[in-house]
Amino acid sequence: MASRVTDETVFAAALAVIAEQGYERATTRAIADAAGINEATLFRRFTSKQNLLRQAVRGNFAGFALDLDAPGDDVAADLLTIVSYYSRLYETRGGVVLTLMREAKFSPEVASVLAEPETLLERVDAVILHHQRRGALVVEPPRHTFFALVGPVMMRAIARRVDQRATQAPADPEAVVRRFLHGHGL
Structure with missing residues (x-):
């Protein structure tokens, strides 16, 4: 008798296929x-492709702990988190993240699945606002600050996916935060 394929195996397969083919074509x-x-x-296990994607996003992205419930006084430490x-x-799921972000604009199914990760971005916004109010960061819309902060990480991951010859190592989070604070800190 064959062993049961785990949900995690199905989630990984779903995210890989969607990253490669897009949600609509997968x-x-x-x-x-x-x-x-x-x-x-x-x-039988997931009832629909949308439900499978929702559970895969929950299961895979929940594995990335982001403890932002109580921002502290150390802006560098919070930004490093x-x-x-x-x-x-981005290094492990960048392909599917980019695919889903692109497709959410045109697919109500994908947009509804991405509503949950949006709550994470709202927590990030709250941390950024906290540090702006403390005078530790330049005041601008929090999402602008977020994109300026993670942009180098995202672009490096994209470049590594697009250019198979890319030899760059993944971005160093500490170096990214140092450079960011040099231009956005007060």
Whole structure:
């Protein structure tokens, strides 16, 4: 008797297929094949492609702990927490993150799944606002600060995905925060 394929295996397969083909073009058959199960089993366990994606996003991105519940007085430490989180995320799941971000604009199914990760960004916004109010960061819309902070990490991960010959190492979160504070700190 064959062993049961774990949800984590199915989630990884779903995210890999979606990263490669996009959500709309990724078929449940392709996802099931990549996971090593049949399509009927996929539907029995997850009921729909959207539900599978929702559970995969929850399961995979929840594994990236981001403790931002109580920002402190050390702006560099809080920003390092954020950059380290997004660095790990983009290096391991960057392809699917970028694919889903692009497709959310046109797909209500994808947009609804990404509503949960949006709450994480709201927590990041709160940390940034906290440090702006303390006078530790330049005052600007928090999301602008966020993109300026994680932009180098995201672009490095994109470059590594696009250019197979890229020899750059992943971004160093401490160096990213140091450079960021040089231009955005007060």
